[in-house]
Amino acid sequence: MIGRLNHIAIAVPDLSAAAAKYRDLLGAHVGQPQALPEHGVTVVFIDTGNTKVELLEPLGEASPIAAFLAKNPSGGMHHICFEVPDILAAAAALTEGGARVLGDGKPKTGAHGKPVLFLHPKDFDGTLIELEEV
């Protein structure tokens, strides 16, 4: 079912400082910040050639990463995203297998404009997994 690792997302308390470290210290290909108010984050993409690292900073009151940063004030790895060819088929198979899809169980439109869902981290060794249809 799962294909490529689309990205790994890292929640950071200060996006410009984090982006500067990846650019200047690690010499990475770091993009410009993009505010995604409908997703409650400002994001910077880092292109590693084979996949992406996404640095996420909370945006607005109801940011989905606010609670994570309250628990981890220095930031940390937040989720990993795998590509799937058919997100409805993936959701059905996972639910039938006993895994929990977060929210109402239905795919939403993700930060890349594609259908996504998130799986309960308790079902996958403390790791929040996003699936994105590509």
Add this chain to the structure above:
Amino acid sequence: MIGRLNHIAIAVPDLSAAAAKYRDLLGAHVGQPQALPEHGVTVVFIDTGNTKVELLEPLGEASPIAAFLAKNPSGGMHHICFEVPDILAAAAALTEGGARVLGDGKPKTGAHGKPVLFLHPKDFDGTLIELEEV
């Protein structure tokens, strides 16, 4: 400096259970467990086509992931690894830039038999970064 994302490592309390979930629930390409006693872990590689996920279970008394699992008993994302062309040059540039290389600051032979080093997570937003020379 950094190139491809070589892998993301996830520490898990039960490697066979974790591997079975990735294989059976997520339909991933999951390899056989490999014991690496000199690195204190047993590892299962998951090939995502563009990169790898490595599931790590502690092996032996002095496992480098034992403390992490004591703090995170369900498991969790442990580190990410980027490829660099020259690890000594990377270590020198990072140290000069103010980032801390863990241990004595010198590259070691990593789990893939190649020179690696780890950067202090406090310098990179709570994320443990491994650099591997390829």
